Amino acid sequence: MNVNEQLNEYAQMTEEALGKYIPSTECLQKSVIEAARYSLSAGGKRIRPALVMEFCRVCGGEPETALPIACAIEMMHTFSLIHDDLPCMDNDDLRRGKPSCHKAFGEATALLAGDAFAIMPFEIIAKAGLKKTISAEAALKISQMLAELAGFGGMIGGQTIDLENENKKPPVSEILEMYRMKTGALLEFCCKAGCIAAGAGAEKQLPAGSFGQRLGLAFQITDDILDITSDEKTLGKPIGSDKENGKYTYVSAVGIEKAKERVKTLTAQAKDLLTEFSDTEFLLGLADALAERSN
Amino acid sequence: MNVNEQLNEYAQMTEEALGKYIPSTECLQKSVIEAARYSLSAGGKRIRPALVMEFCRVCGGEPETALPIACAIEMMHTFSLIHDDLPCMDNDDLRRGKPSCHKAFGEATALLAGDAFAIMPFEIIAKAGLKKTISAEAALKISQMLAELAGFGGMIGGQTIDLENENKKPPVSEILEMYRMKTGALLEFCCKAGCIAAGAGAEKQLPAGSFGQRLGLAFQITDDILDITSDEKTLGKPIGSDKENGKYTYVSAVGIEKAKERVKTLTAQAKDLLTEFSDTEFLLGLADALAERSN
Numbered sequence: 339m340n341v342n343e344q345l346n347e348y349a350q351m352t353e354e355a356l357g358k359y360i361p362s363t364e365c366l367q368k369s370v371i372e373a374a375r376y377s378l379s380a381g382g383k384r385i386r387p388a389l390v391m392e393f394c395r396v397c398g399g400e401p402e403t404a405l406p407i408a409c410a411i412e413m414m415h416t417f418s419l420i421h422d423d424l425p426c427m428d429n430d431d432l433r434r435g436k437p438s439c440h441k442a443f444g445e446a447t448a449l450l451a452g453d454a455f456a457i458m459p460f461e462i463i464a465k466a467g468l469k470k471t472i473s474a475e476a477a478l479k480i481s482q483m484l485a486e487l488a489g490f491g492g493m494i495g496g497q498t499i500d501l502e503n504e505n506k507k508p509p510v511s512e513i514l515e516m517y518r519m520k521t522g523a524l525l526e527f528c529c530k531a532g533c534i535a536a537g538a539g540a541e542k543q544l545p546a547g548s549f550g551q552r553l554g555l556a557f558q559i560t561d562d563i564l565d566i567t568s569d570e571k572t573l574g575k576p577i578g579s580d581k582e583n584g585k586y587t588y589v590s591a592v593g594i595e596k597a598k599e600r601v602k603t604l605t606a607q608a609k610d611l612l613t614e615f616s617d618t619e620f621l622l623g624l625a626d627a628l629a630e631r632s633n
Numbered sequence: 634m635n636v637n638e639q640l641n642e643y644a645q646m647t648e649e650a651l652g653k654y655i656p657s658t659e660c661l662q663k664s665v666i667e668a669a670r671y672s673l674s675a676g677g678k679r680i681r682p683a684l685v686m687e688f689c690r691v692c693g694g695e696p697e698t699a700l701p702i703a704c705a706i707e708m709m710h711t712f713s714l715i716h717d718d719l720p721c722m723d724n725d726d727l728r729r730g731k732p733s734c735h736k737a738f739g740e741a742t743a744l745l746a747g748d749a750f751a752i753m754p755f756e757i758i759a760k761a762g763l764k765k766t767i768s769a770e771a772a773l774k775i776s777q778m779l780a781e782l783a784g785f786g787g788m789i790g791g792q793t794i795d796l797e798n799e800n801k802k803p804p805v806s807e808i809l810e811m812y813r814m815k816t817g818a819l820l821e822f823c824c825k826a827g828c829i830a831a832g833a834g835a836e837k838q839l840p841a842g843s844f845g846q847r848l849g850l851a852f853q854i855t856d857d858i859l860d861i862t863s864d865e866k867t868l869g870k871p872i873g874s875d876k877e878n879g880k881y882t883y884v885s886a887v888g889i890e891k892a893k894e895r896v897k898t899l900t901a902q903a904k905d906l907l908t909e910f911s912d913t914e915f916l917l918g919l920a921d922a923l924a925e926r927s928n
Contacts, residue, residue: 366807367790367814369797374785421748426740445721446796449744453716453751454789460755461780464773474769478759481776485756490669494749495662501741502664512661519662 341623348391348401348408349384355409359462373443373451378416380434386411386528388624389553393532393546396615404535406466407480410459411528414488417455418524420448422497428583435574459484472535480531487523496520505584510591514555517588521561522554529553545614549621552608556601556629562587563597564633572633605629636918643683643696643703648674650704654757668738668746673711675729681706681823683919684848688827688841691910699830701761702775705754706823709783712750713819715743717792723878730869754779767830775826782818791815800879805886809850812883816856817849824848840909844916847903851896851924857882858892859928867928900924 339347356378363371387408394404423430423438424445431441440448460481467477486492496519503516529550533542564573565580566589580587589597608625612618634642651673658666682703689699718725718733719740726736735743755776762772781787791814798811824845828837859868860875861884875882884892903920907913 361785365786365790366797366810367785367793370789370793371785417748421744424744426744447793449716449719449721450789450793450796453712453748454784456748456751457780457784457789461777461784464777464780467773468770468777474773475763477773478762478769482756482759482763485752485759489749489752489756490656490662490666491660494665494745494752495660498662498665498742498745501745502661515661 341620341627344392344620345383345385345388345624345627348388351391351401351405352384352387352408352412353379355405356412359409359413359458369443369447370450370454373439373447374416374454376442377420377433377439377448377451378413378455380436382412382415382434384412385624385628386415386524389525389528389550390532390535392620392624393529394536395532396617396621397533397536397538397542399532399536399538403471404532406462406471407531407535410462410484411524411531413455413462414459414484415524417452418488418493418497420452420455424448424452427497427501428579430575430579432575456488473537476534476537480534483530483534484527487527492519492523493521496523500585503586507586507591510588513586513588513591517555517558518551521558522551525550525554525557542614545611549608549611552604552611553625553628556604556608556625559588559597559601559604560629560631562589563594563601564631565589566594568632574633601629636915636922639687639915640678640680640683640919640922643686644679646686646696646700647679647682647703647707650700651707654704654708654753664738664742665745665749668734668742669711669749671737672715672728672734672743672746673708673750675731677707677710677729679707680919680923681710681819684820684823684845684916685827685830687915687919688824689831690827691912691916692828692831692833692837694827694831698766699827701757701766702826702830705757705779706819706826708750708757709754709779710819712747713783713788713792715747715750719743719747722792722796723874725870725874727870751783768832771829771832775829778825778829779822782822787814787818788816791818795880798881802881802886805883808881808883808886812850812853813846816853817846820849820852821845837909840906844903844906844920847899847906848920848923851899851903851920854883854892854896854899855924855926857884858889858896859926860884861889863927869928896924 360375390408391401391404395401420439422428430438463477463481466472467474496516499516526547529546530543533546568577570576605625609622655670685703686696686699690696715734717723725733758772758776761767762769791811794811821842824841825838828841863872865871900920904917
């Protein structure tokens with residue numbers, strides 16, 4: 339199976355499981371549930387769930403064991419996208435070629451749908467621990483780690499720095515610190531959580547987390563590059579949004595060629611970290627595919 | 634010790650513990666941390682933490698055992714206040730007599746501070762389980778329950794219905810269902826979580842949860858009454874906001890006198906549920922104090 343086929347297989351497992359978590363709309367609060375379902379099924383590549391399940395597998399676990407965590411992280415990611423698109427944040431009307439959540443459902447409903455997806459991941463992880471899909475201790479560790487890597491010191495902290503830096507020219511070190519928190523933290527979570535779900539110890543969690551961090555940095559820099567070099571149709575949203583929003587990116591700081599070099603270096607470093615694991619064909623291929631993506 | 638003294642003692646324990654959870658502002662993302670700290674220390678009555686710790690105590694546990702959960706629920710409550718005040722929601726400029734979070738820190742930072750407080754409670758609960766302050770199973774149950782009662786079927790669901798009902802005249806049954814979710818759910822959580830922290834079973838959790846639900850309904854109806862009968866100085870925010878926001882409340886539907894009767898009935902029902910517990914002087918007094926409050 340090549341990288342795309344394996345990614346699709348994980349994506350299908352994720353879609354099916356995600357659908358079961360969203361409550362029925364046969365209730366008074368159906369608007370928030372419809373908005374949540376709309377954004378969750380907007381057709382991302384489901385890279386995060388794939389990382390969770392694959393790291394569980396390369397640590398000797400069944401990918402299905404990590405499926406609840408895969409769904410949890412995809413919800414957390416969707417929360418961040420919904421809130422990021424809001425008028426007071428990036429004010430994006432389009433997401434993956436479709437109207438963003440607040441454009442389709444209104445700002446208040448989008449806010450609440452995002453809120454619900456910041457919370458539901460913890461319900462899913464707790465249930466996995468209570469049902470013994472994973473051990474109680476693994477569920478608590480994963481829950482704590484997700485909250486830390488999504489919170490003040492992780493994704494939300496990174497989004498704050500991103501806002502603070504608007505119309506400024508921060509030093510490259512601060513830009514990279516911001517990327518580490520905003521994008522790297524959740525990818526670090528995915529890789530480490532997969533290991534924990536499989537019952538693996540620190541000797542696997544640490545290189546897995548570093549792999550996720552480097553992949554996340556490369557991912558964010560590639561996003562910056564594509565915002566300049568891609569086109570609206572391929573990207574699913576207008577290009578040039580960073581400049582328009584006064585965002586001084588890594589590419590603004592070092593130029594496209596050096597940024598492309600950095601993506602290559604980070605990808606090579608990430609791949610090197612996989613020597614701690616065996617049967618890593620998919621992860622190696624995914625790292626390359628993400629560095630070479632066009633959207 | 635009378636009700637207010639005991640409430641103050643619990644509030645002091647909570648303030649001190651909350652302060653330790655908020656990270657240092659010696660970092661690039663200090664604005665979101667300052668905004669979060671501002672809203673968390675805005676001086677609420679800390680009723681929710683008191684309920685958590687007191688139910689732990691009346692189930693035979695130490696109040697301190699439940700302190701992490703008390704802090705977690707106060708953060709979740711603060712998240713809901715910050716997001717509720719946002720321009721796309723109730724658009725309130727004042728909260729407890731001070732500028733609301735987005736007035737003081739800007740909309741984007743307030744959004745992110747609220748987001749962080751939707752997530753951090755789960756970090757605190759998971760840590761309490763990992764450190765064995767409470768059992769791993771109790772931590773997972775409490776985490777699951779908090780997510781459920783704050784999410785689509787609880788607080789966020791209730792806020793959605795509240796929005797949907799703007800400028801409409803929903804039937805009384807729908808208004809009460811909305812209150813049950815919007816306000817009752819988190820109070821139900823507090824009372825049940827205190828029991829779980831003490832290791833008590835369903836025979837305690839069920840009456841405790843019903844007590845919380847009735848207290849919550851009475852609390853919300855009292856809020857509606859005070860929005861008409863109080864004054865800005867006493868209430869800490871402008872009165873008449875429900876009418877201005879097109880909100881058709883329980884008071885709009887049945888009138889002030891019948892609403893006051895309902896508060897009395899709900900409070901009496903709540904107090905009756907305490908016969909399952911002993912040493913309930915504080916809880917009985919708190920129920921009365923909440924029904925008779927002026928802000």
